[in-house]
């Protein structure tokens with residue numbers, strides 16, 4: 081398989097409701113949308129999940145653009161690909177920049193699956209026909225707003241509720257939520273806002289029957305998480321700390337996590353995501369698929385990944401209508417009774433809605449192999 085052309089679009093989409101975390105509020109989602117076209121004309125789509133500011137990881141939309149244009153595209157045009165697994169190998173001389181790599185690799189996985197007339201889920205080895213999903217709720221203005229929004233999503237069928245916590249809004253909020261929803265599978269994401277000095281406070285979570293606490297400690301830590309996991313019963317789920325198979329191996333070895341959240345962009349692509357899935361499976365660590373407020377293309381990749389067997393816990397892959405008035409794919413992603421049906425069309429299984437893609441495009445760049453071969 082030879083990639084002949086890459087099209088990169090810079091996109092801006094207004095979120096239906098702003099998403100607030102301890103870092104700030106996102107009103108518009110900025111991202112890159114990629115198309116990779118092979119020598120037979122198969123078109124694969126990928127989405128970069130980096131945000132416009134480096135608060136979740138060090139990458140941004142603009143650093144992704146720089147890395148893709150100046151490093152990844154030239155590498156790609158100068159190599160032959162037998163299988164998408166080759167891509168991460170070719171990109172390995174470039175340190176980190178995982179979201180940039182994942183966006184390109186994702187487009188190639190889609191083109192590869194289409195070329196071989198299979199779904200992306202099949203290409204990855206996934207078997208599930210539908211995936212169970214939960215929802216991640218941003219920080220709300222008041223407890224009553226939070227309770228009513230949780231109720232709304234439970235009514236829509238979501239199987240698991242994730243809320244954000246931070247040091248000045250945590251135990252009491254969760255206690256009230258637990259009181260309002262005694263039986264709901266509930267978890268909290270701290271996005272690294274605590275340190276080991278908060279262990280006594282975090283122990284209080286144990287009485288709330290949470291599914292897990294996500295990334296309580298530093299974004300690049302596994303040592304303190306292992307210490308904390310010995311002090312609390314609530315399973316720790318690592319998100320930011322796991323950027324590669326090696327990170328997962330070490331975290332499992334020292335007992336830093338009972339659960340791992342796999343985000344394709346954070347770990348550098350579907351090939352690495354699958355490897356992390358596999359090592360977790362071998363060690364009895366359940367995984368789930370995290371979200372980055374993706375538009376339809378990124379969401380489709382998450383759905384395909386979630387068909388693998390160790391995605392036991394509901395992920396953050398909600399329906400398109402939770403984020404957008406209109407998504408960039410057709411049909412849109414729909415959640416029914418807490419499940420998304422895995423699409424059966426080849427590749428990512430959803431068609432880009434070109435009218436919407438064009439509507440949200442703020443810049444477009446085209447790279448042709450002929451201009452790059454050395």
Ligand SMILES: O=C(O)CCC(=O)C1=CC=C[C@@H](O)[C@@H]1C(=O)O
Pocket residue numbers: 101136215216217269271319370371372373374396397398
């Ligand atoms: O895509 C979704 O719906 C999940 C969004 C979500 O919870 C997150 C996205 C990005 C950064 C964080 O705020 C958070 C997370 O850490 O998982």
Ligand SMILES: [Mg+2]
Pocket residue numbers: 269271294295319320370
């Ligand atoms: Mg998280």
